[in-house]
Structures are given as C-alpha cells and as structure tokens.
Amino acid sequence: MSDKYVMDVNRGSAFPIKDGDYDKLGAPTLSGTINAVQWTRKPDDSEYNPNVLLLKTETKAGRAFKIYQEVGIMFENTKPDAKADYSGSYGNQRLQGFKNKSAAGNSYMSLWIPPEDGAPPVASNAVAPAPAVTEEPIDDIPF
Numbered sequence: 001m002s003d004k005y006v007m008d009v010n011r012g013s014a015f016p017i018k019d020g021d022y023d024k025l026g027a028p029t030l031s032g033t034i035n036a037v038q039w040t041r042k043p044d045d046s047e048y049n050p051n052v053l054l055l056k057t058e059t060k061a062g063r064a065f066k067i068y069q070e071v072g073i074m075f076e077n078t079k080p081d082a083k084a085d086y087s088g089s090y091g092n093q094r095l096q097g098f099k100n101k102s103a104a105g106n107s108y109m110s111l112w113i114p115p116e117d118g119a120p121p122v123a124s125n126a127v128a129p130a131p132a133v134t135e136e137p138i139d140d141i142p143f
Helices: 019-025
Strands: 011-014 027-033 051-059 062-069 072-076 086-090 093-101 107-112
Touching: 072 093
Parallel strands: none
Antiparallel strands: 011 107, 027 051, 051 062, 072 086, 086 093, 093 107
16 A cells, blocks of 8 residues: 555545555454444435454554444446446445556556536546636725
8 A cells, every 4th residue: 555645535545455454454354244223324224234344453452353344335337338447335425436557557446426416526636717707997096
C-alpha cells in the first residue's frame, strides 16, 4: 500500500495485499457470521447477519484480533455499456469500482459512491467554475 492517493469525500482506493501488509493489517485467521441486533444494512430494517473476518495481529498490549464486518457487495459488470468495472451495495448506498493503474504501474481499484442524483464523478484535481459575475453600475466611488 505504498501508492499515495487523495481521499476525497465518497471516494477511496483498494490495493492488492502484499506480504508486508500483514504487519499492519493482521493475517486473515477466522471468518463467519454474527447475529447482532444493532446492525442493519437494508432500509426496511430486515434481518441481516453479516459476515465477519477476524485478522490475527500483535499490538503493544499483546495478541489481538481485528474484526471486519461485511457492509456490502460488488459484482463484476459484464455489460459492454457498463460505466464501472464493478458495482453493488455499500450499506444503503451504491458503490462503484474502477480498475486502475498507478503512475508506478501498480494495479488498484478506485472506489466511488455516486450521488443519488446520478451526477458523474468529479476529479479530485478539478477546479470549481468561477461564480457568475453580474455587471452593475457603480455609482458611489469612495475616493
């Protein structure tokens, strides 16, 4: 995860896991599901037993497990006119994934939560348009 990127609102990136990443993340050790009353994913509050993944790690306090919970799923888009390579749910929102390569040639996936109005993504380096200026006569000049 040595590639650098800007974390814009509703955007992210996912990189392939490398051997050295287990020092930061932990090693996948256990997986299963959990029936937790507090967790709902669907707007209708229907029952949801998410998958969980436990990563074994070492902390200053000793051995531990980091717990990750499923919050969505993305499917590969196979339609030729699909805009994103992958799309699916992320909680009660939509998530799109785009295959990319960094300037160093490393593969990664760019993640985007599109706005509800379906507006296209705006590049992080995009400049907002200048506000419209209305020409009004200036009658009072203070000098």
